[in-house]
Structure formats: C-alpha cells, structure tokens
Amino acid sequence: AQSVTQPDIHITVSEGASLELRCNYSYGATPYLFWYVQSPGQGLQLLLKYFSGDTLVQGIKGFEAEFKRSQSSFNLRKPSVHWSDAAEYFCAVDDGGSNYKLTFGKGTLLTVNP
Amino acid sequence: GAGVSQSPSNKVTEKGKDVELRCDPISGHTALYWYRQSLGQGLEFLIYFQGNSAPDKSGLPSDRFSAERTGGSVSTLTIQRTQQEDSAVYLCASSPQGSTDTQYFGPGTRLTVL
Numbered sequence: 001a002q003s004v005t006q007p008d009i010h011i012t013v014s015e016g017a018s019l020e021l022r023c024n025y026s027y028g029a030t031p032y033l034f035w036y037v038q039s040p041g042q043g044l045q046l047l048l049k050y051f052s053g054d055t056l057v058q059g060i061k062g063f064e065a066e067f068k069r070s071q072s073s074f075n076l077r078k079p080s081v082h083w084s085d086a087a088e089y090f091c092a093v094d095d096g097g098s099n100y101k102l103t104f105g106k107g108t109l110l111t112v113n114p
Numbered sequence: 115g116a117g118v119s120q121s122p123s124n125k126v127t128e129k130g131k132d133v134e135l136r137c138d139p140i141s142g143h144t145a146l147y148w149y150r151q152s153l154g155q156g157l158e159f160l161i162y163f164q165g166n167s168a169p170d171k172s173g174l175p176s177d178r179f180s181a182e183r184t185g186g187s188v189s190t191l192t193i194q195r196t197q198q199e200d201s202a203v204y205l206c207a208s209s210p211q212g213s214t215d216t217q218y219f220g221p222g223t224r225l226t227v228l
Contacts, residue, residue, distance in 0.1 A: 036219075043118065043205065043219030044157075090157065100145065100212045101170070106156035 002027040004093050006105035013081050014113045021076040021108050023091030032094035033074040034102065035065055039087045047089075050074060061085070086112040116140065118220035120206050126226045127196055135191040135223045139208030146189050147217060148181060151203040160204075163189065164212040196227045 003026045013019055025031055032051050036044040048059025055067040065076045074091060091105040119138045127133050139146050148160040159173040163183045174180070178196075183189040193200055203224050207217040 041221060043221045044207075045219070046217070092157075100147070100162055100164070100209075101159050101173075102149075102157075102217070103159070104149075104157040106154065 002031065002093055002103055004091050004103055004105035006089075006091055006108050008108045009106070010109045010111065012111040012113060015083050016080050019076075019078045019081045019085070019110070021089050021091075021110070023074045023076065023105060024072050025074065025091075025093050026072065027093060030069070033065075033067060034092040034094075035059065035063070035074070035076050036090045036092060036104075037061075037087045038090065038107075044090065047076070081110075081112055083112045083114065086110055118206055118208050118218055120204075120220040120223050122223060123221065124224045124226075126228065128228050129198060130195055132192065132194045133196055133225065135193075135204050135225070137189045137191070137206030137208075137220060139187065139189070139206070140218055141187075143208035143210055143218075144186065145209045145212040146183055147207040147209075148189070148191050149205040149207065150175075151205055151222070153202075157205065160191070162212070193225075196225075198227050201225055201227045 005024045007022050034049045035047040037047050038044045047063050048057050050057050050067045058064050063078050065074055067074050088107045088109045090107045092102040121136045144165045146163045149157045151157045161181045162170040178194045181191045203222040205222045207219045209216040
C-alpha cells in the first residue's frame with residue numbers, strides 16, 4: 001500500500017520569507033499527487049496537482065510544487081509567505097488505479113509570524 | 115454557487131449512542147466521498163459513492179459504520195454504538211465524477227464522544 005510522509009508537523013516562518021513544505025511518497029508507479037490547504041474551520045481546498053508532464057506545477061495563491069521521481073518527493077514552495085497562508089497543509093496521493101481514493105499525509109501546520 | 119454543506123457542524127454524544135452525520139453535495143455532482151480526520155492521524159478515506167454504482171466501503175473501520183446516499187444526492191454517515199476512538203472530524207467531499215482532481219470538501223462535522 002502506498003503512503004505519504006510529511007516530515008514536518010509544524011513550521012513557523014516570518015511573513016515575507018520563503019516556504020518549503022516537504023512531502024515524500026511511497027508508491028511503485030508514477031502517482032497522482034496533490035497538495036491541499038485547510039484553514040481553521042474550513043474544508044480542504046486544492047492548491048495544485050501533478051498527474052504527468054512538466055514536473056514543476058503551479059497552483060493557486062502563488063504556490064508551486066516540484067515532482068522529483070528520484071527522491072519520491074513532491075515539495076510545496078512559495079517565494080514569499082503572507083499572513084493569510086497560516087493553515088494546515090496536506091499532501092495526498094491517488095490510490096493507484098482507483099482514480100478516486102486519496103491517501104493523505106498527516107499534515108504540516110504553518111504558523112506565520114508578523 | 116453553493117459548496118458542499120455538512121450538518122451538524124459539531125456533535126457531542128455519549129459513548130454507546132448512535133449518531134447520524136449529513137452531507138449535501140454540490141448540485142449535479144455524481145460522486146460523493148466521506149473521510150475521517152483524527153487528531154494526529156491525518157485524513158483517511160471511508161467510503162465512496164458514484165452514481166448508481168455499488169459504493170466502495172473499503173475504508174469503513176468497523177461494522178458500526180454505515181453510509182447511504184438517497185436519490186443520488188444527500189448522504190448520511192451513521193455510527194452505531196459510538197466509542198471514544200470515533201471522536202474525529204468527518205469530512206464529506208463531492209466531485210462532478212469519480213476523479214480525484216476535482217474533489218470539493220465540506221467544512222466537516224466535529225464529533226466528540228464522551
């Protein structure tokens with residue numbers, strides 16, 4: 001079975017600083033990869049996804065992620081963090097072949113200092 | 115337009131009681147999903163409905179959990195004889211069809227079992 005690891009439970013950055021959230025997956029084939037954000041009291045919102053093609057994908061709110069097959073990673077980045085980015089971020093992978101069943105990491109909580 | 119709605123937003127119950135959680139998907143979406151978000155455990159898939167097909171119940175943790183979807187729209191997740199380990203946030207999502215890239219999540223129901 002596949003798995004998703006987000007090594008950082010909690011990250012704190014200053015507003016305006018750059019951000020990188022790590023995600024590693026365990027899966028035999030090329031997975032479908034996703035990043036979701038969950039703000040307090042809100043449902044999950046899709047930031048971006050990777051299915052195939054260009055390994056650098058752009059998402060909403062200025063986020064991007066890079067798929068690196070050799071490292072089994074799909075790290076999320078943002079060049080300059082805004083206070084409104086404070087939230088919990090989840091990496092997810094498609095359950096190979098099901099085309100609907102997502103396996104999520106345990107999440108990274110982002111705190112943004114003024 | 116209206117997003118996915120869930121009710122109640124919070125539910126407190128006593129151990130051994132039955133609870134029902136409701137999900138109203140986005141109008142026209144044929145696929146509906148339930149996930150459970152436990153503290154420190156991330157999100158786990160519970161069940162998936164797609165149109166009139168038999169649901170995928172492979173994620174339900176025990177036979178105390180069941181779900182139905184009436185008329186291809188509203189869904190109810192029922193937990194019988196609740197236990198303290200059932201305490202979690204239950205998230206519902208819908209998508210136009212059974213594809214992982216278009217899941218829209220509701221705000222969730224926070225269940226607390228005393």
